[in-house]
Amino acid sequence: MSAILHSLPPDVFQNLEVECNERYTVIRDLLFGGIDAGDWPKVSFAIHSLNRFILLRLTVPPSDLQRIVDVLYRIALQHDLGNSLNGKACKSLQHVLKHARKSKVPVHLPWRPLYEALRSQIARFRLNTSSAAVYTGKLAEQYRASSLFGLAKNVSRHFGPEDALEITLELRGSLYPEDDQCVVSMALLSLLLPTHRIEEPRDARQLDYADWLRQLLAVWPWLENCDEWNALILAQLASIAKGVRRGGGSAIDFGPCLPLLYTNFLRTFDVAVGTSKWPRPEKRRMPQEMSMALMGGHGHWAASSGASIATAIVNIPGAQELLPKLMSTLHTYYHPSNSGPWTSGLSMLLVSLCSRYAKRVGKMPAEERNAAADGQLVDTLLPVAQLAVYSKSDFLSRSARVALKHLIHIDGSGSVLTRVLDGVLVALDTVASPHRALSGFEVLATIIGDAVGPQRSRDSELLPTVLQLTLPGIDANDLSKTQAVFKIYYRLLSCVPMLPLDVGATDLSDTSVYFTDWSLLFLERVFVFLSHKDKDQKDEPWWRQLFRATFRALFMQASKEQHEAMLRKLHRHVHTNVHPDAVKEFGWIAEAAAYADPVSTLKSWVPSVHGSIVRKQDGATILNPQLSESNVAWQLRLLSSMLRYAGPAVTAYQTQLREILSATLYAEDSKSAKAAGKVLRKLLLATTTRYPADYRSLSPEQWARQRVSLEQWNATVDFNSADVRWHTPNADELRFASELLGEHVNAALGNIAAVVQRTAPDQLFK
Numbered sequence: 001m002s003a004i005l006h007s008l009p010p011d012v013f014q015n016l017e018v019e020c021n022e023r024y025t026v027i028r029d030l031l032f033g034g035i036d037a038g039d040w041p042k043v044s045f046a047i048h049s050l051n052r053f054i055l056l057r058l059t060v061p062p063s064d065l066q067r068i069v070d071v072l073y074r075i076a077l078q079h080d081l082g083n084s085l086n087g088k089a090c091k092s093l094q095h096v097l098k099h100a101r102k103s104k105v106p107v108h109l110p111w112r113p114l115y116e117a118l119r120s121q122i123a124r125f126r127l128n129t130s131s132a133a134v135y136t137g138k139l140a141e142q143y144r145a146s147s148l149f150g151l152a153k154n155v156s157r158h159f160g161p162e163d164a165l166e167i168t169l170e171l172r173g174s175l176y177p178e179d180d181q182c183v184v185s186m187a188l189l190s191l192l193l194p195t196h197r198i199e200e201p202r203d204a205r206q207l208d209y210a211d212w213l214r215q216l217l218a219v220w221p222w223l224e225n226c227d228e229w230n231a232l233i234l235a236q237l238a239s240i241a242k243g244v245r246r247g248g249g250s251a252i253d254f255g256p257c258l259p260l261l262y263t264n265f266l267r268t269f270d271v272a273v274g275t276s277k278w279p280r281p282e283k284r285r286m287p288q289e290m291s292m293a294l295m296g297g298h299g300h301w302a303a304s305s306g307a308s309i310a311t312a313i314v315n316i317p318g319a320q321e322l323l324p325k326l327m328s329t330l331h332t333y334y335h336p337s338n339s340g341p342w343t344s345g346l347s348m349l350l351v352s353l354c355s356r357y358a359k360r361v362g363k364m365p366a367e368e369r370n371a372a373a374d375g376q377l378v379d380t381l382l383p384v385a386q387l388a389v390y391s392k393s394d395f396l397s398r399s400a401r402v403a404l405k406h407l408i409h410i411d412g413s414g415s416v417l418t419r420v421l422d423g424v425l426v427a428l429d430t431v432a433s434p435h436r437a438l439s440g441f442e443v444l445a446t447i448i449g450d451a452v453g454p455q456r457s458r459d460s461e462l463l464p465t466v467l468q469l470t471l472p473g474i475d476a477n478d479l480s481k482t483q484a485v486f487k488i489y490y491r492l493l494s495c496v497p498m499l500p501l502d503v504g505a506t507d508l509s510d511t512s513v514y515f516t517d518w519s520l521l522f523l524e525r526v527f528v529f530l531s532h533k534d535k536d537q538k539d540e541p542w543w544r545q546l547f548r549a550t551f552r553a554l555f556m557q558a559s560k561e562q563h564e565a566m567l568r569k570l571h572r573h574v575h576t577n578v579h580p581d582a583v584k585e586f587g588w589i590a591e592a593a594a595y596a597d598p599v600s601t602l603k604s605w606v607p608s609v610h611g612s613i614v615r616k617q618d619g620a621t622i623l624n625p626q627l628s629e630s631n632v633a634w635q636l637r638l639l640s641s642m643l644r645y646a647g648p649a650v651t652a653y654q655t656q657l658r659e660i661l662s663a664t665l666y667a668e669d670s671k672s673a674k675a676a677g678k679v680l681r682k683l684l685l686a687t688t689t690r691y692p693a694d695y696r697s698l699s700p701e702q703w704a705r706q707r708v709s710l711e712q713w714n715a716t717v718d719f720n721s722a723d724v725r726w727h728t729p730n731a732d733e734l735r736f737a738s739e740l741l742g743e744h745v746n747a748a749l750g751n752i753a754a755v756v757q758r759t760a761p762d763q764l765f766k
Contacts, residue, residue: 020058027053028064035071044085047072051092054099062105069096069107076151077117083144090147094154109158111167111192118152118191121145122184149191157196164194164207172215177222183229186219190236198243198251209240210252217257220264227301230268234308237261241315254316262322265309269302269342269349271333302341306348314356320373323353324380331383334400336390343393350388351399354381354406361410378411386423390439397439401446408450417450421462428469441473441484448491452714463511466492467518474525476532483543486550489522493553495697495714498562502709516562519554523569526589530582537581548588555596556695559706567593567601575608578634587641594642596694598649601642609639610656614663621662629669636664636675640682647686647693651732657683658743665744680744687733693725700725 027049034042050068054060060068075081076089100107121144159167171189174181198209216236223229244251254261313319333342334350357377361369385407388400408417420443427440444451444466451462466488473485498515555563570589579586594601613632615624623632639660643650650657657679664676696703698712700723729737 020053023049024053024058024060028068031068031071035075040081040085043075044088047075047085047088047092051088051095054092054095059103060096060099062103065096065100065103065105066107069093069100069109072096073109073113073155076147077113079117079120079144083147086144087147090151094151097154097158107158108160109155111156111159111163114148114152114155115167115170115188115192117148118188121148152191156192156194159192159194161194162205164209165205167192167194168207168212175219183223183232186229186232186236190232190239193236193239195236195239195243197246198240199247200251209244213237213240213252213257217260225270227270227305230264231301231304231308234268234305234312238308238311238315241312245315249317255318258316258319258322261312261316261319262326265326266329268305268309269330269333269345271330271342300344302345303348306345306350307352310349310352310356313353314360320377324376327380327384331387334384334388334391334396336387336392339391339393339396343391343396347388347393347396347399350381350385350396351403351406353377354385354403354410358406358409374410378407378416382407382416382419386420389443390436392435397442401443404443405446405450408447417447420447421451425465425469437473438478438481438484441470441481441488444470445484445487445491448488449495449714452492452496464514467514471518471521471525474522474529476529482529483546486546490546490550490553493550493557497557497696497698497703497708497712499557499559499706499708502707512559512562515558516565519558519562519566520569522554523566523589527573527577530579530585531577533579533582533585535581544584547585548592551589551592552595552695555592557697558596560597563593563597564600567604571604571608574634574638575612578631580630580634583634583637587637590638591641591644594649595645598646602646602649602653605639605642606653606656609635610660614656614659621659623663623667623672629671632664632667632669633671633675636660636672636679640675640678643679643686644682645686645691645727647727648730648733650683650686651736654736658740661740661744680740683740684737687737688729689727690729691727693727699723 027046030042030046031050034040034046072089072093076086076093079086097107167189171185174185176182195209201208216233220230220233240252241254244254313323330346330349332338333340333346361374381403385400385403388396389404391397391400404416404420408420411417424440424443424447427436428444448466451466470485470488473481475481498512498519500512555566558566570593574586574590590605594605613624613627613635615622661676661680664672665680667673667676694700694703697715697717698708702708702712
C-alpha cells in the first residue's frame with residue numbers, strides 16, 4: 001500500500017485494503033473476460049483502470065503478474081486493435097513491469113515479437129514520407145510509434161540471458177555504411193539489447209560484451225558528424241557501462257579504450273577544438289520521418305548524447321580521471337555569451353554528470369564513499385556550473401542550477417554550499433546587473449532548502465540577508481524576477497516555521513522578529529504588484545498555483561501574532577481599495593488567511609462584510625444602495641474565497657451569512673448575483689466535503705507549543721507516521737448546508753422547471 005494512503009482519515013483507510021482487493025478482482029475479471037469475448041472496449045476500460053490501480057501503488061498479486069504482462073504485451077503489439085488500445089497497453093505494461101521489479105517478481109518476455117512490431121512500424125513510416133504529415137502531427141502512426149519505442153526502452157531487461165546473442169546475430173549483418181538499414185539496425189540494437197546486468201559469459205550461447213564493445217567502437221566512425229548516429233552509439237555505450245558496473249565490473253576492461261572514447265566524446269559536441277587545418281565534414285542528417293520513427297518523435301539527439309556521455313563517465317572505472325581535461329577543453333563553451341548548436345549537449349552533460357554521480361553515491365554507505373573522487377568531481381564541475389548559471393540560454397542556466405544542487409549533496413561538508421551562497425548573495429546585491437540578479441534569484445530558489453536546517457552553521461546570518469535582498473525582486477515591471485522570488489519564499493516557508501526558536505538556540509533566538517517584519521513588507525509589496533496588474537494579462541497555470549501555494553504556506557507557518565498582524569493589514573487594504581483585475585489573487589490571499597485560522601479570520605471579516613452590504617428596510621433584508629456594483633462584487637468574491645476551507649467556523653455566523661445571501665443572491669446586478677452564487681457554492685463545499693485541515697511542516701501537537709527547535713527546520717517527514725488532520729463535516733455543518741439547499745438551490749431548481757414548462761422546446765437554447 002502507498003505510504004501516502006496512510007495519511008487518509010482513519011475511517012476512510014480502515015476498509016481501504018479490502019476495497020482495493022475487491023476492485024482489483026473486478027479489473028482482472030474485466031480484462032480477461034473481455035479478451036475471451038473479444039469485447040475490446042471492455043478491455044480498454046480494464047487496462048485504463050489497471051493503470052490507475054498501479055499508479056496508486058496498490059498491490060497486484062504476484063501469481064497474476066506474469067499472466068497480466070503476457071496479455072498486455074500481446075495487445076500492445078497487435079496492430080489491428082487500433083492505436084488507442086495499443087498505446088494504453090504499452091503505458092500500462094510499463095507500469096506493471098515497474099511494479100514487478102519493485103516486488104522482486106521475475107518476469108520474462110520474448111524479444112522477437114517486439115522486434116517484428118518495431119520493424120513493421122519503421123516500414124510504415126517510410127511509406128508515409130509526406131513532410132506535411134510529419135510536421136503537422138497528422139501522421140496516423142505517430143502515437144503508436146511513440147508508445148512502441150517507449151515500451152522498448154523498458155522491457156529489454158526482461159529478455160532472457162541468451163537473447164542478447166540472438167539479437168546481435170539478427171542485426172549485425174546490416175551494420176555496414178552501404179546498407180540502407182544500417183541506422184535502423186543500430187537503433188534497434190540500442191533499444192533491444194539487454195544490458196541491465198552484464199557479467200562474463202558462462203557459455204557460447206551468451207553474448208561476449210567485450211567483443212561487442214570492440215565492434216561498436218569500430219563502426220562508430222562510419223557516419224561522421226551525424227548527431228543521430230552518435231546518439232545511438234552513445235546510448236548503447238552508456239547502457240553497457242551501467243550494466244557492467246551492476247554485474248561487478250569484471251566483464252569488460254575499459255582502460256585501453258578510454259582515450260578513444262574521450263576523443264569521440266569531444267567530437268560529438270560539435271565544438272571547434274585543436275589546430276587541424278582540414279575542414280570538418282558536413283553535418284549529416286537522417287530523414288525526418290526516420291528520426292521520428294527511431295526516437296518516437298522526440299529528436300533531441302544532442303541532449304541525448306550529453307546524457308549518455310555522462311552515464312558512461314560515471315560508470316566506467318577510471319573514466320573520471322580524464323574528466324578534468326575534458327571540462328577544461330569545454331570550459332569556454334559554458335561562458336554566458338557563448339551559445340550555439342553545442343549548448344543543449346553540454347547542458348545535459350553537466351547536469352547528468354552531477355545527477356548520475358549524486359544518485360550513485362547517495363546509495364552508498366558513508367564508509368564506502370571515495371572522498372578523493374568526490375572532491376575531484378566537485379572541483380572540476382563547480383566552476384563550470386557557477387559560470388553557466390548566468391548563461392543567456394535558459395536550458396543551460398536551468399541545468400547549471402540543478403547541477404549546483406547535486407554538487408551540494410555530493411560534497412556534504414557545506415563548503416560547496418558556502419561558495420555558491422557567496423556568489424549568489426553578491427549577484428543579488430549587484431544593482432547594475434539585472435541579469436545576474438535574476439540568475440541569483442533562480443539559484444537561491446533551487447538551493448534554499450539545502451541552505452537552511454540544523455546542519456547549516458550560517459543560518460543566523462543567512463536568513464535575514466535572504467529576506468532583505470529578495471524583497472526588491474517583487475517588481476510589477478519584471479514578472480520573471482517576481483516569479484523567482486516567489487519560488488524562494490514558497491520553498492523556504494514549506495520547510496521553516498516562522499515560530500520563535502527555543503531558548504537553547506541563542507544565536508537564532510530572534511528569527512521570528514525577522515519573519516514578522518518581512519511578512520508585513522512582503523504583503524505590502526505584493527499589494528503594489530497586484531495593483532498594477534493588467535486586466536488582459538493571462539497568467540500561466542503554474543504561476544497561479546505557485547502564488548496560491550506561497551500564501552497558503554505563509555499563513556500556515558505564521559505564529560498567532562504574525563497571523564493577526566498580516567490579517568489586519570490585509571483587512572485594511574481590501575476595505576479601502578478595490579482591485580477588480582486582481583480579484584482572484586486577493587481571493588487566494590484571503591483564502592490562505594482563513595485556512596490557517598478560520599475562527600479569528602471570520603470573526604473580523606464576516607461582521608464587517610455584513611455591516612457593509614446588508615441593510616434593513618421595513619423588516620426586509622436589502623442590499624446597501626450606497627455601494628457600487630463593483631464594490632459589492634469585490635467584497636463577496638473575497639468572502640467566498642475565505643469561506644472555502646473555514647469548516648465548522650462558519651456555523652457561528654449562520655444568521656449573517658443567510659442575510660448576505662438573501663440581499664445579494666437575487667440582486668438585479670449580475671456581477672453581485674454571480675459573486676453571491678460563489679459564496680453559496682463555497683459555503684456548501686466548506687460544510688460538506690473532507691479536506692486536509694492544515695499544511696504545516698509540524699504536527700498539530702508540535703504546532704500547539706508555538707515554539708520550534710532548529711532541528712525541526714527542514715526536517716524530513718515519514719509518510720507512514722505523519723499526523724495529518726482532516727476536516728470531517730459535523731452535524732451542525734451538514735444541517736446548515738441542508739438548510740441552504742432548501743432555501744436557495746431547491747427554489748432555483750423550481751424556477752428553472754417553471755421556465756422549461758412554459759417555453760417551447762425549440763426556444764430553450766436560444
